Amino acid sequence: MRYRILGKSGLRVSEISLGTMTFGEDWGWGASKEDSRKQFDTFATAGGNxxxxxxxxxxGTSEQYVGDFVRSDREHFVVATKYANAHPGMAPHHANSAGNHRKKMVESLNASLKRMKLDYIDLYWVHIWDGITPVEETMRALDDMIRAGKILYVGVSDWPAWTIARANAIAELRGWSEFIAMQIEYSLIERTPEQELIPLARATDIGVTTxxxxxxxxxxxxYTRGDRAREGRIAQQEYQRLTDRVIRIAKVVDEVADELxxxxxxxxLAWQLQTGEFIPIVGATKVxxxxxxxxxxxxTIPSELMDKLNEASRFELGFPQKFITNDFVANLRHAGLVDQIEPHRPDAGFTFSQR
Ligand SMILES: NC(=O)c1ccc[n+]([C@@H]2O[C@H](COP(=O)([O-])OP(=O)(O)OC[C@H]3O[C@@H](n4cnc5c(N)ncnc54)[C@H](OP(=O)(O)O)[C@@H]3O)[C@@H](O)[C@H]2O)c1
Known part of the structure; x- marks a missing residue:
């Protein structure tokens, strides 16, 4: 296991993060406490922190298990949890039981610390954008939680790129803590964050967890090799995920796997790990x-097979990236200036950053 510095911070995290949405059987497809413990120990023994x-x-079961598993060696682990959502299976339900606002944050954080029986959280994520709370309220309240010693760093999950850029710019100017990391859905079947979120992370040094x-x-x-299709969570709960496009990409992944x-x-996983840019949050139901x-x-996937994966998962860039790629980059090329820009992922089109 290698370690990465998480965004604009000094925090060292393992190159893979352990996802624990599968810890506990309350949602129908997770692992028992004993099996969760085995998963955790396997990850920790490999160097995962x-x-x-x-x-x-x-x-809430996942938090309870995580607290129980890290407590005896607390300093070793970087524990990240989130607030902002409400869940039908969890009380209380009231006007303020979801959102990015200060009241929800303070109550959720206190409940998480109590559930996990920990004194502090290493990285506190705002789970999802609520589209309502002013970012000044969220950023100032997060900063207060840091100053109170309850959390050490803050991160942002499932927010549009422009809101993250705005929040961090305001925090920087006012001397509050900035988001050091973002959490995004990203895989060979979901590459659309390459349009806005990933370029933002590159430009402003935000760590990217996926x-x-x-x-x-x-x-x-x-779901592609025939005999195991009934085993998985998707077959039980989210069958609509398996569109023709997803199956086509998954089959190319199988071909590359067979070749290697x-x-x-x-x-x-290696498709995104080997770029050195992403920290996948990997879930499991079994050790x-x-x-x-x-x-x-x-x-290490050889470059011709990376090309094959990138080609199979190619997506249409929207406006303005597509227009910029076709028009502005062509103009730069005509002017002989194109060497001054460095394409990070040429397969995705216009995802370059200035040198
Ligand atoms: N911020 C957010 O909004 C958000 C949203 C979702 C998740 N997350 C985080 O991301 C983590 C990962 O999410 P995810 O569980 O959707 O991710 P994932 O890693 O894409 O999928 C994990 C699932 O794939 C199957 N699997 C994993 N490894 C396998 C292997 N080697 N062979 C065969 N099947 C395998 C298992 O399900 P089956 O055995 O059931 O097939 C496992 O539960 C979560 O635990 C959570 O921490 C965050």
Whole structure:
């Protein structure tokens, strides 16, 4: 396991984060406490220190398990949890039980600390944008939580790029803590963050952690290789995820895996790990899956097979990136200036940053 510095901070986190949305059986497809413990120990023994949970996961059971598992070696782990959502399985339900506002933040954070029996959280995520609360309120309240010693760093999950840019700019100017990391859905079947969110992260040094890097199981071969389709969470709960496009991409992942003699899950993870830009938050329902997924850190996909994966997962860039690529970059090329820009992911089109 290697470690990465998380965004504009000094915090060292393992190159894979352990997703714990599957810790607890309250949602119908998770793991028992004993199996969750085995997953956790497998990850920790491999050197993993970065643990992702949320107040709502498995109605609070995930946080309880994570607290129990880290407590005896608390300093070693970077524990991240989230607030902002309400969940039908969890009380209380009232006008303020969801949102990015100060009241929800303070109450959720106190409840998380109590549930986990911990004194502080290392990284506190705002789980999802509420579209209502002024960012000044959220950023100032997060900063207050840091000053109170309850959290050490703040991150942002599932917010539009422009809101993150605005929040961090305001925080920087006012001397408040900025978001050091973002959490986005990103995988071979969901590359649209390459349009706005990933360029923002590159430009302003925000660490990028990615959820559902295996497409919640769609990229593991179990829905494409025939005999294992009934096993997974998607087959039970989210069958609509398996569109023709998803199956087509998953089959290319299988082809690359067969060529390299590794599992499909390892290919899907190595595709984003080997760029050095992303920290996948990997979930599992079984210890064998964690063991399989950890091997992705040792895999290097040769460039021609990376091209094949990138080509299969190509998506249409929207406005303005597509227009800029076609028009402005062509103008730069005509003017002989194109060498001054460096394409990060040429396959995605216009996702370059200035040198
Ligand atoms: N911020 C957010 O809004 C947000 C949203 C979602 C998740 N998350 C975080 O991201 C984490 C990961 O999300 P996810 O569970 O959707 O991600 P994922 O890693 O794409 O999918 C994990 C699922 O894939 C299957 N799987 C994993 N490894 C496998 C392997 N080697 N072989 C075969 N099947 C395998 C397992 O499900 P089956 O056995 O059931 O097939 C497992 O539960 C969560 O735990 C959570 O911490 C955050």
């Amino acid at each position: 970065f643990i992702d949970t949320a107040d709502i996961y498995t109605n 959820w559902s890097p295996l497409g919640a199981g769609a990229l593991t071969g179990k 003699g590794v599992s499909s899950a390892q290919v899907a 064998s899956q964690i063991k399989d997924n950890l091997k992705a850190t040792e895999l």
